[in-house]
Amino acid sequence: MRVLIIEDYEPLRTSLRQGLEEAGFAVDASADGEEGLWYARSNNYDVILLDLMLPEVDGLTVLSRLRREGKSVPILILTAKDTVEDRVKGLDLGADDYLVKPFALEELLARVRSLVRRGYDNKDPVIRVEDLEIDTAGRTVRRDGHAVSLSAREYAVLEFLAQKVGQVVTRTAIWEHVYDFHSDPESNVVDVYIGYLRKKIERDGQPKLIHTRRGQGYVLGRCD
Amino acid sequence: MRTLRARLWFGTALGMGGVLAAFAVALYFAVSAALWSEFDEALVGRLRSLASLVEQDGDQVEFEAEEYALPEYEPSPHAEYYQFRRDDGRALGSSPSLGDDDLPTIDGHLAIPGFRFGALPDGRPGRLAGARFTARQERQDSDEHRDHKEHQGHDGQEDSGKQVAVGTVTVMLTVGRETAGVDRTLAWLRLLLVAGSACAMAASAGVLSWLVRRGLRPLDAVAGEIASIEAADLSGRVRAGEVPGELVPVVERLNDLLARLETAFAREKSFTADVAHELRTPLAGVRTTLEVALSRERDAGEYREAMGRSLAISREMQHMVDNLLELARADAGQLEVEQEPVDLVSLLRESWERFADQAAERGLDVTWQLPDACPVTSDGAKLRHVINNIFENAVTHADEAGRVTIALATPSAGGRVAIRVENSGSHIDEADAERVFERFWRGDAARSAKGVGRRCGLGLPLCRKLMTLLGGTISVTTSAGGTFAVTIALRSP
Structure with missing residues (x-):
C-alpha cells in the first residue's frame, strides 16, 4: 500500500517515512503543498497524510483542490491545530480522519490501515479468499490454517491483490501501490513477485488462487 | 438617586411641582387682587353715593x-x-x-x-x-x-x-x-389650588414615571444587547441605527471598544494557538523519531541517528522556549537593562564564532566591514542575544553559497552606531518586510529552510523588543535582488 506524506517539518517527515516504510508501506514524502499536490495528482495513493500549515500551498487548499478534482483518496490530516473549529473545517473540506500532533505511532499506523481498508470498501481487517486468510492488521497470512511466511514486498503485492479480490489488477497498478518513487525496480519485478507468491501459497497441489489474465494482469480468487 | 430613571423622575417632578406652585401662587394673587379691587370699587361706590x-x-x-x-x-x-x-x-x-x-x-x-x-x-x-x-x-x-x-x-x-x-x-x-365674603372666596380658592396642585402632582408623578420608563427603554434595549455579547464571542455589535440620537456616540464608542477588544482577544487566541502549534510540531517530531527507533531492534548507528535527531529537535525547542520566555518577560516589563561598556566589534566577532561552521558548511561568502573598535555603553548580554538572532537568521536564510555582509558604521561624532547584517537569497517581499516583526510570522522560505531546523518566528520580534528596551532601533529592508538586511542602531556615547 502506498502512502504520501505532505509535511514541512523535516525531522517529523523523516521519522514518519521510516516508520511507515518499516510497517510495510511504500512512502513518498513532500515538504510543501505544491509539490505534494503534484505527487497526489500523479499517483494513486492509498492514503495521504497531510499537514495543514504548509509553505507554498496550505494543507486545506491541497485538500479542497484534490476533492474538487474528484480524487477520492483517503486523507488523514496530521496537524498541531487541535481546536474543534479546525477539526470540523478539515473534515468538512473532505478529510477522512484527523490526528493531532504529537501522536502515537501505533495509532497513526492503525488509522492509516483503517483508511486503506475504507479505500477498498473493506471493513474487515481479515480478508478471506477461499481457504487463504490475510490479516491486514497483523500482516500475517495463513492458508488452510497454516501460517505462510512472506517477505515485506511479497506481502505488499498479496495485500493489494486481496484488497481487490475478484478483480483483474494490472501490473502497473500493483507496481504503483507497492513501490515508491525512490525505488527503481526491474520492469518484470511484479511478475517475479507473483511467482514467489504462488510458490508460497499454492504449495503441494493446493488449488490455484492467483490467476493470470493474459494481456491484462492478475486476479486473486475466482473471477467472473 | 443612583439610577438615571430616579434622577430624571425626581428632577422632572420637582420642576413640574415648582412651576405648578408658582402658577398657583400667581393665580391666587391675581384672583385676590381682582376680588379686592372689586370689593374696593364697591366701597368707593358706597362712598360716592353716600357723599352725594x-x-x-x-x-x-x-x-x-x-x-x-x-x-x-x-x-x-x-x-x-x-x-x-x-x-x-x-x-x-x-x-x-x-x-x-x-x-x-x-x-x-x-x-x-x-x-x-x-x-x-x-x-x-x-x-x-x-x-x-x-x-x-x-x-x-x-x-x-x-x-x-x-x-x-x-x-x-x-x-x-x-x-x-x-x-x-x-x-x-x-x-x-x-370682608367675610372675599375672605371665604379666597379661602376656597386656596383650598382648591392646594388640593388641585396636590392631585395634579400625584397624577403627573405617575405619568412621569411611566414616561421616563418609556423614554429610557432604548437604554434597556442597548443594555440587553450588550449583555448578549460574551467574552467568548466578541463579534457582536450594538446596532447604532436603532438607538436614539443621544445614545449614538455612546454606542459608537462602545462598538469601537468591542472592536479593539475583539482584535486583542483574537491576537491573544492566535498567539496561544501558535505557541501550541510551534511546541507540538517538534514534540511530534521527537516522539515519532523515538517511537520509530524503539519499534524494533536496531544497530547502534541507527539508534545514534535517531538520538541525534531528537537532540537537535530538543535544542530547537529550547531555543524557542527561551525566546518565548524572554519575550514574555519583556512584555511584562521584567527585563532590566544593565549599562556597561561594550565593544561592538569584539561582540560581533565573538557572536559569529557560533555560526562560522554553519556558514562555511553552506558555502556562504561572508564579508566584514568593521572598524578596529567601537565602544558603546549598553547591555552586553541583550545585545548579544539580538546579534545572535540576526546572525542565525542570516546564516539560515541565505541561499546556498550566497552572501552575508556584516557592517558597522560609526558616526563622526555623537549620533548613532549602526550594525547592518545583510544576506542574499531572501524570498520576503518588500510588502512583507515589516511583518518579520510579527510573532510567529514566517515567510514561506523560512518554513522550508532545510537541514538547519525550523525558525519559530520569534527571533526578530524579540530583537525589536530588546532594542526598544536598549533605546535603540531595529529595521529591515529588502531589495529586488533578494537581499534582506537587518539594521540595528544604538546611540553612540
Missing part, C-alpha cells in the same frame, strides 16, 4: 340719608357702616348700625379714597374706606328742588337736615364693610 347725599345749605350741612331706604346700614349681622364728620371732628351722622361707636377717619379723596383693613365695630373683619370732600351746595334758586324737598320734609322728617355754617364745608366720610 350730603348737601350744604347755607352754613348747614344736610345729610339726606333718612330720605332713602338704605337697608344695608340698618343693624344686622351683616350690617355695613358709615360715619360723617366735619373736619373739626364733630360728628355729622352715621349709619344706624354704628350706634354709639365710631369709625376711624381715613384720608383720601372721592377720586382716590384711602383704604384700610380693620375690625368693624362689632368685631368682624372688614375693610374701611374714607374720603374728605366738600359738601355739595344746595341750589337755592331751584324751586322744583325746594318743592321736592318740602315734599320730602312733608313726609315727616323735616328736622333731619343738619344746619351747617355758610362757606365751604369739608366733610370726612368713612364707610366700612365686612
Whole structure:
C-alpha cells in the first residue's frame, strides 16, 4: 500500500517515512503543498497524510483542490491545530480522519490501515479468499490454517491483490501501490513477485488462487 | 438617586411641582387682587353715593340719608357702616348700625379714597374706606328742588337736615364693610389650588414615571444587547441605527471598544494557538523519531541517528522556549537593562564564532566591514542575544553559497552606531518586510529552510523588543535582488 506524506517539518517527515516504510508501506514524502499536490495528482495513493500549515500551498487548499478534482483518496490530516473549529473545517473540506500532533505511532499506523481498508470498501481487517486468510492488521497470512511466511514486498503485492479480490489488477497498478518513487525496480519485478507468491501459497497441489489474465494482469480468487 | 430613571423622575417632578406652585401662587394673587379691587370699587361706590347725599345749605350741612331706604346700614349681622364728620371732628351722622361707636377717619379723596383693613365695630373683619370732600351746595334758586324737598320734609322728617355754617364745608366720610365674603372666596380658592396642585402632582408623578420608563427603554434595549455579547464571542455589535440620537456616540464608542477588544482577544487566541502549534510540531517530531527507533531492534548507528535527531529537535525547542520566555518577560516589563561598556566589534566577532561552521558548511561568502573598535555603553548580554538572532537568521536564510555582509558604521561624532547584517537569497517581499516583526510570522522560505531546523518566528520580534528596551532601533529592508538586511542602531556615547 502506498502512502504520501505532505509535511514541512523535516525531522517529523523523516521519522514518519521510516516508520511507515518499516510497517510495510511504500512512502513518498513532500515538504510543501505544491509539490505534494503534484505527487497526489500523479499517483494513486492509498492514503495521504497531510499537514495543514504548509509553505507554498496550505494543507486545506491541497485538500479542497484534490476533492474538487474528484480524487477520492483517503486523507488523514496530521496537524498541531487541535481546536474543534479546525477539526470540523478539515473534515468538512473532505478529510477522512484527523490526528493531532504529537501522536502515537501505533495509532497513526492503525488509522492509516483503517483508511486503506475504507479505500477498498473493506471493513474487515481479515480478508478471506477461499481457504487463504490475510490479516491486514497483523500482516500475517495463513492458508488452510497454516501460517505462510512472506517477505515485506511479497506481502505488499498479496495485500493489494486481496484488497481487490475478484478483480483483474494490472501490473502497473500493483507496481504503483507497492513501490515508491525512490525505488527503481526491474520492469518484470511484479511478475517475479507473483511467482514467489504462488510458490508460497499454492504449495503441494493446493488449488490455484492467483490467476493470470493474459494481456491484462492478475486476479486473486475466482473471477467472473 | 443612583439610577438615571430616579434622577430624571425626581428632577422632572420637582420642576413640574415648582412651576405648578408658582402658577398657583400667581393665580391666587391675581384672583385676590381682582376680588379686592372689586370689593374696593364697591366701597368707593358706597362712598360716592353716600357723599352725594350730603348737601350744604347755607352754613348747614344736610345729610339726606333718612330720605332713602338704605337697608344695608340698618343693624344686622351683616350690617355695613358709615360715619360723617366735619373736619373739626364733630360728628355729622352715621349709619344706624354704628350706634354709639365710631369709625376711624381715613384720608383720601372721592377720586382716590384711602383704604384700610380693620375690625368693624362689632368685631368682624372688614375693610374701611374714607374720603374728605366738600359738601355739595344746595341750589337755592331751584324751586322744583325746594318743592321736592318740602315734599320730602312733608313726609315727616323735616328736622333731619343738619344746619351747617355758610362757606365751604369739608366733610370726612368713612364707610366700612365686612370682608367675610372675599375672605371665604379666597379661602376656597386656596383650598382648591392646594388640593388641585396636590392631585395634579400625584397624577403627573405617575405619568412621569411611566414616561421616563418609556423614554429610557432604548437604554434597556442597548443594555440587553450588550449583555448578549460574551467574552467568548466578541463579534457582536450594538446596532447604532436603532438607538436614539443621544445614545449614538455612546454606542459608537462602545462598538469601537468591542472592536479593539475583539482584535486583542483574537491576537491573544492566535498567539496561544501558535505557541501550541510551534511546541507540538517538534514534540511530534521527537516522539515519532523515538517511537520509530524503539519499534524494533536496531544497530547502534541507527539508534545514534535517531538520538541525534531528537537532540537537535530538543535544542530547537529550547531555543524557542527561551525566546518565548524572554519575550514574555519583556512584555511584562521584567527585563532590566544593565549599562556597561561594550565593544561592538569584539561582540560581533565573538557572536559569529557560533555560526562560522554553519556558514562555511553552506558555502556562504561572508564579508566584514568593521572598524578596529567601537565602544558603546549598553547591555552586553541583550545585545548579544539580538546579534545572535540576526546572525542565525542570516546564516539560515541565505541561499546556498550566497552572501552575508556584516557592517558597522560609526558616526563622526555623537549620533548613532549602526550594525547592518545583510544576506542574499531572501524570498520576503518588500510588502512583507515589516511583518518579520510579527510573532510567529514566517515567510514561506523560512518554513522550508532545510537541514538547519525550523525558525519559530520569534527571533526578530524579540530583537525589536530588546532594542526598544536598549533605546535603540531595529529595521529591515529588502531589495529586488533578494537581499534582506537587518539594521540595528544604538546611540553612540
